[in-house]
């Protein structure tokens with residue numbers, strides 16, 4: 484039997500899931516790096532969005548477009564996902580102008596992850612700079 488259209492759309496990784504901006508954190512004095520805390524509008528989307536540290540998602544803004552951004556929150560944190568974004572061009576500037584309560588889209592998770600299981604029980608030394616720093620730090624809480 485054919486699946487209902489609603490389910491086909493919901494399972495399609497190319498269709499953005501609706502999320503609400505529930506918190507915006509300004510990370511630096513120059514105000515060009517902000518963290519966006521997003522909550523899924525639909526509970527089923529939140530359950531389906533299973534990610535591991537290192538993966539990214541496409542953040543989509545109506546009319547403006549999409550940008551790939553690394554997921555900055557830890558999968559152990561429930562109820563929201565976070566993205567730390569540096570203002571660069573069209574999409575990221577529009578993101579920076581948003582206010583809490585705005586609805587937007589998220590498509591993902593996409594890409595690869597760090598080999599957390601491989602590191603378990605081993606001593607490791609690592610560093611990161613730039614936009615991946617925050618998600619990298621979050622992986623230590625996974």
Ligand SMILES: Cc1cc2nc3c(=O)[nH]c(=O)nc-3n(C[C@H](O)[C@H](O)[C@H](O)COP(=O)(O)OP(=O)(O)OC[C@H]3O[C@@H](n4cnc5c(N)ncnc54)[C@H](O)[C@@H]3O)c2cc1C
Nearest residue numbers: 539550551552553567568569571572573574575576614615
């Ligand atoms: C897998 C992946 C993960 C990423 N993760 C992150 C992340 O976690 N955080 C993060 O901040 N970024 C991240 N990025 C980078 C981010 O995706 C880009 O900065 C973003 O897509 C830019 O989109 P935009 O529409 O804002 O910029 P665009 O409008 O596409 O502009 C792109 C570039 O062109 C420049 N530009 C645009 N218009 C002009 C103009 N008129 N004159 C001169 N220069 C101009 C902009 O300054 C910018 O550098 C990631 C990228 C990838 C591929």
